[in-house]
Amino acid sequence: MTTTVPTAEQLAEVADLARRVRSQLHTVLSGLDDAVDATLATILAEGHLLLEDVPGVGKTTLARALGRALDTTVGRIQFTPDLLPSDVTGVSVFRGDEHRFEFRPGPVFANIVVADEINRASPKTQAALLESMQERAVTVDGETRALPSPFLVVATQNPIDMEGTYPLPEAQRDRFMTRIAVGYPSTGDEIAMLDAHDGHDPLAEVRPVATAADLQGAIATVRGIYASPAVKQYLVDVVRGTRDSSDLRLGASPRSSLQLLAAAKARAAMAGRDHVLPDDVKALAVPVLAHRVIPAAQARAAGRSAEAVIHDILARVAVPAARAPEALSRG
Amino acid sequence: MxxxxxxxxxxxxxxxxxxxxxxxxxxxxxxxxxxxxxxxxxxxxxxxxxxxxxxxxxxxxxxxxxxxxxxxxxxxxxxxxxxxxxxxxxxxxxxxxxxxxxxxxxxxxxxxxxxxxxxxxxxxxxxxxxxxxxxxxxxxxxxxxxxxxxxxxxxxxxxxxxxxxxxxxxxxxxxxxxxxxxxxxxxxxxxxxxWRARARDGASPAAPGAALAATAATVLVALIAAPLAIGGPGWGAMPRLTLPAALGGTSRLDLEIDLRNSLTEQSAEPVLTYTSDSGRVDVLRAYSFGSFDGTQWDRDPVGDTAPATGVLWPEDTGSPLIAEPGTLAIRFGNSAESRVLVPAAPRTLAAGSEWRYDASTDEVLIDRPEGTADLRYTVRQAVDFHTEESLRAADPLIDAGGDSNVPERYLDLNERIDIDKVRKIAETITASATDRFEASLALQEYFRGANFEYSTEVAPAGGDSVSAFLADGRGYCVQFATAMVVMARTLDIPARMAIGYLGGSSEGSEWVVRGRDAHAWPELYFPGHGWVRFEPTPAVQTGDRPPWTDVDAAPEETLAPEPTERPTTLPSRAPVPEATVEAEAGGEDGSSGFPWVVVLVLGLAGAAGGAALWARTRARAAAVTDAESAWETMRRRLGARAGDDTLTPAETELWILAEGPDLGDEARASLALLRAAVEDARYAPAGSAVETEVLAGWVDDVAHAAREAEKGAQAGR
Structure with a gap:
């Protein structure tokens, strides 16, 4: 993958795209700015998004609004316990008149796939989706078919302690670049939400503001964002902090370092910057890392969530003052 | 800038x-x-x-x-x-x-x-x-x-x-x-x-209280602390400006003989002028000092005084005192002494009624608030009163106990002096002397000999300063006079020190005596004759020997008229034997010493102050070599108000704005610029291109504003 140093125009385009999408989403989801930003960053970093919260806080609305704001194909899968893998990936049907099998693409063949309540489906079906997320391709009947690009899965999930769910295993959660806990809105935001929904569907007002090509261009720009040795040092310090923490049973994987850097680059580009700041790393550390780590028993007993532990780590790791030595950049 | x-x-x-x-x-x-x-x-x-x-x-x-x-x-x-x-x-x-x-x-x-x-x-x-x-x-x-x-x-x-x-x-x-x-x-x-821009920016003038305090502190330091630090009584060390007499430009001999500016400041300021029909007068005498405690001279107490009429001389010699009168018309300048200056020989004064004569100290007292300032008077003195014959004539009286005419204090020797050693030296010098005159002469010539040197660069000596001077052989008039008085006393010759002026220099028809002509000399007692001046201080300062002591060097002296031609720059700050600082004058002409210690101390203090200032400014400037160091410097100068290490630059800025002192718009802008610069330097591919001076300026802005805000907060509390 070749990357080029982004020009000022490209950066401005990314920033503008982010601003437009944000403004569209804001009409639907007031008070979710952080979630929206993390979502955008995930898209631009070619990651996948896991929205996790109790029902009714706007997960699906966010996902759908995103699909509308980006002028792309949107596939939507409502996961149920009886959903089969082929309902996700598509199926080959025999065309008698033509004497051949014809592949009917499943809903996963879209730029944005909204996988609602992913933890309600059986692990087998979950695995089918997660594999396509990883491979960005689907293999049906021995034939591998590429998924469109850009490809973003926005999965929503109820917290695992709700009934009738198959919690995603840790390995599967690692496939999601970010997990966003939408959370309850504030009083003001909730009143604004009531107003927005008063008499009409706010989703109808969301206009497409970016095409798939725009998105592709922005993604290419993000790849070229510069991350200085100092920032990489800081990022690695934070990730290693999760591995060293006694509050965590499982720390973040090296893949999470890669994904955290990619997301941070996207956030930098959204701000029109050509370089990553530690602030980007800090802002995305919880969304990127929290769902990959497992709090230790005593931390859970003390009522400390993974988010809280990562916040502690961020409050402990010093921001490197100078450029880090070359040895740490590993070429 | x-x-x-x-x-x-x-x-x-x-x-x-x-x-x-x-x-x-x-x-x-x-x-x-x-x-x-x-x-x-x-x-x-x-x-x-x-x-x-x-x-x-x-x-x-x-x-x-x-x-x-x-x-x-x-x-x-x-x-x-x-x-x-x-x-x-x-x-x-x-x-x-x-x-x-x-x-x-x-x-x-x-x-x-x-x-x-x-x-x-x-x-x-x-x-x-x-x-x-x-x-x-x-x-x-x-x-x-x-x-x-x-x-x-x-x-x-x-x-x-x-x-x-x-x-x-x-x-x-x-x-x-x-x-x-x-x-x-x-x-x-x-x-x-x-100032318009400053007013627009809201720069407020310093509080009146602070200005007042600063002024008071400056005055205190400049007029009291600094002179004290320089040493001595302070005012004497201040530069004296040439002021009109009406504004109080008077001076007088400083009689605290242990202070470094003992006699008078070494000034070219005329003390008095006189005309004389008998040439330059040897000395003009003002004060007597009798008791020496090893380090310090004390004035003689005032004895019985009588109106200053008739012939003024402590000793009744039984003969007409003033055979050949010389007349001096003296005109004082701004010098406000409490004693009228008179020649060291029997004399008569056209005296005012308020003048009194103290025979025990040979001082003429004047009771005016302004002392001798602007005084004019005429003195007639016996020109050839002191002669070898008249002095030798005292011998029989000495043997007859004539020394008891004068107070005991003129023979006192303080035990701080190594009396035995001094006496031994004195006895060696005077071994061949047959009478008091010869002994006195031997003492004088001892000091005027090759072993002794006039110098104002004499290191301060503690303890027995007389012995130290005798060993070192270098000193100035008070030390010579003191040593000779002490030696004379060890030989049971009553002796005291007199303070006054040398005869000054000729200017046209007049003789002018200046501040730097101040002088100290020993006086030895000869019963039946009186107190006689000897001159142990080398000729380079004092010129000729007194004529009555010039018994065998006369031909030589005529060949060397030089001393009288030279202005006798005297150690006007009279050196007490152990004055801590040898303050002397005339570095330029080499004929008198130079207070190197004072200059050295002042120079060192100045250099140290300057160096400290330079180093501080330099350190501040040097600390800011790039954006990174500027950021560090700024945080260090804000101290605990700059957040901690785990904050990114942007977070640090927010933290300072939220938790730190109220910086004001200008400093906030500087902080933002500084933050952007350090972010660029650390994280941007191209680094930061902001110049060091600009960075240092921002750092100063922020630190200054923080300090001001802190002060304001404390004042408001």
Whole structure:
């Protein structure tokens, strides 16, 4: 993958795209700015998004609004316990008149796939989706078919302690670049939400503001964002902090370092910057890392969530003052 | 820092301040026509610097240009070629010429007597010093921007006057000071923009209370603490400005003989003038000192006094005292003594009714609030009263116990002196003496011999200062007088020390006695004759021996008339044997000492202060070498108010704005710029391109605003 140093125009385009999408989403989801930003960053970093919260806080609305704001194909899968893998990936049907099998693409063949309540489906079906997320391709009947690009899965999930769910295993959660806990809105935001929904569907007002090509261009720009040795040092310090923490049973994987850097680059580009700041790393550390780590028993007993532990780590790791030595950049 | 125009104005002002610095040589050299070429060279050098500064933005290039131009001008003006022409183009031989001029200036400064006429080579040396001072101060104040600190250097030319307590021309000092202050004012103005801009930015004037406190502190330090630190009673060490007498320019002999400025400040100020029909008077006597405690002399107590009429002399000699009268008409200046100065021989005074005579101390008391200031009187004295014969005639009376006529205190010896040792020396010296006159003469000649040297650069001695002086062999009049008095007493000769003035120098028909003619001498008692002055202090200071002691050296003296011709620059600050600082005068003429200790201390203090200031500014400037260090410096200067290490620059900025002091808009903007710079430096591919000076300026802005806010918060509490 070749990357080029982004020009000022490209950066401005990314920033503008982010601003437009944000403004569209804001009409639907007031008070979710952080979630929206993390979502955008995930898209631009070619990651996948896991929205996790109790029902009714706007997960699906966010996902759908995103699909509308980006002028792309949107596939939507409502996961149920009886959903089969082929309902996700598509199926080959025999065309008698033509004497051949014809592949009917499943809903996963879209730029944005909204996988609602992913933890309600059986692990087998979950695995089918997660594999396509990883491979960005689907293999049906021995034939591998590429998924469109850009490809973003926005999965929503109820917290695992709700009934009738198959919690995603840790390995599967690692496939999601970010997990966003939408959370309850504030009083003001909730009143604004009531107003927005008063008499009409706010989703109808969301206009497409970016095409798939725009998105592709922005993604290419993000790849070229510069991350200085100092920032990489800081990022690695934070990730290693999760591995060293006694509050965590499982720390973040090296893949999470890669994904955290990619997301941070996207956030930098959204701000029109050509370089990553530690602030980007800090802002995305919880969304990127929290769902990959497992709090230790005593931390859970003390009522400390993974988010809280990562916040502690961020409050402990010093921001490197100078450029880090070359040895740490590993070429 | 923008706006180069103030620099163009500051340079001439610095030239003025440096040029007026020659006022510090007041009393050392005679001001005259040589000032004109000096001013011209200085002015031309300043003009070159200004022009160079117009042409270039480099800070120190104008200094180099000025140095070259100044050097050339000095060579042209002061260094002649071998054939006496003008060396327009410096050649190899110019260096020789330069060396010759320098040697000649040095020799002249060594051999001449203050105040010296300035001849060409000395004028060249002074011009060189002034131009160099100007260039250095200009480079410091304008090139480097340390306008205030440059004052330390501008102080340098005034140091001789300050330490020698010369009177300096008030106008020159005030002018130099004003020029320097103007330079500071100009530099500040360009720092901060016009006052209008400052007012717009909301800069508030200092609180009146703070200004008052600062003024009070300055006065306290300048007028009390600093003089005390310099040493001694303080006021005596302050530079005395030439004030009109109406404003109180009076002086008097300081009779605290253990203080370093014991006699009077070494000034060229006339104490009195007199006309005489019998030539220069030997001495004019004012006070007697009888008790010496090993370190310090005490005045004799006032005994029975009588109206100062008739012949005034402590001893009744039984013969007409004034056979050959010489008449002195004395006119006092501003010197407010409490004793009337009279010759050290029987005399009569046309005295006012308020004058009284104390025979026990041989002092003429005057009871006027202003003392002797502006006093005029006539004295008739016995010219040839003291003779070898009359002194030898005292011998029978000594044997008859004539010494009991005088108080016991004139034989007291303090046990702090190593009496046995001194007595042993005295007895050795006087081994061949057959009577008191010969013994006294032997003592005097001992001190005037090759073993002793007049010097004001005598290290302070503790404990037995007399023995120390005898061992060292160097000292000045009070030490010579003290040693001779002590020796005489060990030989049971009643002796005391007298303080007064030497006869001064001739100016036209008059004799002028100046402050620097102040002198101390021993007086030995001869029963039936009275108290007789001897002169142990070497001729270089005191001239001829008293005639009655000049028994066998007369032919030699006639061959060497030099001493009387020389102004006798005396240690007017009378050295007590163990004065801690040898303050003496006349460094320029070499004929009197120089208070090197004071100069050294002052110089060191100045240098240390300057170095500290320089180092601080330098450290502050050096600390900011790039955006990273600027950020660090800023955080360090904000201290705990700058958040912790785990905050990113942006978070640190937010933290400071939220938790830290209220910075104000300007400093907030500087903080944001600084944050952006450090972010660029750390994280951007291209780094930060902000210049160091700008970064340092931002750091200063933020730290200054934080400090002000903190102060405001404390004041509000």
């Amino acid at each position: 923008t706006g180069g125009r103030w620099r163009l104005l500051a340079t001439p002002l610095i030239a003025i301040a440096a040029g007026l610095g020659v006022g510090g040589l007041s009393g050392l050299v005679v001001f005259g026509d040589w000032l004109r070429p000096m001013g011209a060279v200085l002015g031309a050098t300043a003009a070159v610097v200004v022009l160079a500064r117009l042409a270039t933005g480099r800070p120190f290039l104008p200094t180099v240009a000025g140095a070259l131009a100044g050097a050339w001008l000095i060579v042209v003006a002061y260094v002649p070629t071998a054939d006496g022409g003008t060396s327009w183009i410096p050649r190899g031989e110019t260096l020789d010429g330069l060396r010759l001029v320098a040697e000649r200036a040095y020799w002249y400064a060594q051999s001449s007597v203050a105040p010296a006429e300035v001849e060409t080579s000395l004028a060249g040396a002074i011009t060189l010093a002034v131009v160099a001072l100007f260039l250095v101060v200009d480079a410091l104040a304008v090139g480097a921007g340390f306008a205030a600190s440059s004052g330390f250097l501008l102080l340098a030319p005034w140091l001789p006057a300050l330490t020698l307590e010369r009177r300096v021309p008030t106008l020159a000092l005030a002018g130099a000071l004003a020029a320097w202050l103007a330079v500071i004012a100009l530099s500040r103005r360009s720092d901060r923009g016009s």
